[in-house]
Amino acid sequence: MKSSKNKIRRYRNLVKHVANWPAYLLFKIIDGQKYFNFQLRDSFAVEVDRKILPSFKESFFDNIYLQALPADMLQKSYPLIVDIGANAGFFSLNMFYHFPNAKVYAYEPVPFNFEILKKYQRTFPDFDFHIFQEAVGGEDTRLKLSLSTLKGYTTMASVFENDSRGYQIEVPAHRLETVFRTQQLTHVDLLKLDCEGAEYQILYQSSDAVLDQISCMSIETHQGSKPEENLPALRSFLGQKGFITVALEEGKYGYLWAWKN
Numbered sequence: 001m002k003s004s005k006n007k008i009r010r011y012r013n014l015v016k017h018v019a020n021w022p023a024y025l026l027f028k029i030i031d032g033q034k035y036f037n038f039q040l041r042d043s044f045a046v047e048v049d050r051k052i053l054p055s056f057k058e059s060f061f062d063n064i065y066l067q068a069l070p071a072d073m074l075q076k077s078y079p080l081i082v083d084i085g086a087n088a089g090f091f092s093l094n095m096f097y098h099f100p101n102a103k104v105y106a107y108e109p110v111p112f113n114f115e116i117l118k119k120y121q122r123t124f125p126d127f128d129f130h131i132f133q134e135a136v137g138g139e140d141t142r143l144k145l146s147l148s149t150l151k152g153y154t155t156m157a158s159v160f161e162n163d164s165r166g167y168q169i170e171v172p173a174h175r176l177e178t179v180f181r182t183q184q185l186t187h188v189d190l191l192k193l194d195c196e197g198a199e200y201q202i203l204y205q206s207s208d209a210v211l212d213q214i215s216c217m218s219i220e221t222h223q224g225s226k227p228e229e230n231l232p233a234l235r236s237f238l239g240q241k242g243f244i245t246v247a248l249e250e251g252k253y254g255y256l257w258a259w260k261n
Contacts (some may be wrong), residue, residue: 006062009061009062011061012116013061013063014061016041017040017060017061017097018039018041019039020038023036024036024038033050034190035048035049035052036048037261038056038060040097041053043097043100044097046090046120050099052088052153056081056088058090059091060094060097065091065094065192065194065220066218067217067255067257068248069216069259070259073189073191073215073216073259074098074189078102078103079095079190080103080105080187080188080189081095081104081106081191081192082188082191083106083191083192084107084112084192084194084195085106085107085194085196085220086107086108087108087113087117087155087194088113088116088120088153089108089120091192091194092104092106092117092120093120095190096124096129100239101128103128103130105130105132105179105185106129106130107131107132108131108133108169109133109157109171109172109173110145110147110157110169111169112150112151112153113153113154114133115152130183134171134172134173134174135171135173135195136176136179136195136198136202136226137173137174137202137212138175138201138202138204138205139173140173140175141173142170142171142173143173144169144170145149145157145158145159145168145169145170145171145196146159146160146167147166147168147169148166149167150167152254158196158197158222159195159196159201160196160197160225173181174201175205176202176203177206180210180213185213187213188213188214188215190215190216190217191216191217191218192217192218192219193217193218193219194219196222197222199220199221199222199234200229200233208241215260216257216258217238217256217258217259218256218257219234219257219258220253220254220255221234221253221254221256222253223237223252223253231249231256233248235247235258243259244259244260245257245258246258
């Protein structure tokens with residue numbers, strides 16, 4: 001998302017949503033300060049490590065996961081949101097910023113990332129925020145993830161077998177159907193997936209009954225080696241299931257927004 005239009009959107013959202021934005025601009029150009037405390041307008045403050053600022057900006061400044069969803073899709077007092085691939089938790093926190101009474105179930109399997117997610121959950125005990133150190137996949141099993149590092153924060157934890165990253169971990173995983181049953185979910189207002197290739201097995205292996213319980217989805221897609229592991233194939237699948245879709249392709253990556261009227 002590097003076009004001039006998107007940069008303008010990013011800075012517009014910075015000024016719109018961050019009360020201390022001049023201090024942040026100074027923080028950007030002066031080295032030495034490790035953390036910045038974003039004071040969100042008329043809301044809470046989020047302390048962010050400089051190293052993970054790109055993930056924070058993606059959720060709060062780009063607002064990428066809500067970008068193409070109809071504005072009225074989440075106009076509810078108490079939306080229920082499932083965050084798969086929660087990473088450090090910035091998407092979840094952005095949901096609480098926009099919808100303070102939301103209930104969020106967040107799933108993140110990578111240990112280092114999960115510790116950051118857990119820190120934010122503890123920082124905001126009044127939020128209805130439920131976190132799980134596990135993956136969501138196509139089966140109730142253990143899932144192998146390929147990582148770029150085992151000792152630090154990462155946004156890359158691929159499920160693709162041919163991934164060239166140097167480290168692997170094995171994590172517990174559950175089907176989306178199992179998640180719904182375990183948490184007694186009968187309706188989800190927004191399902192967000194940013195799970196480095198697992199989006200295909202998650203959705204292709206979900207029953208129609210589960211898909212019918214989801215109002216809208218926001219998905220980051222990652223191209224795999226199989227014919228069905230790409231954005232057009234997933235978009236076609238969701239269209240066949242009755243979802244209206246909007247897509248944005250950026251090479252091997254893309255975004256897919258889907259909803260039902």
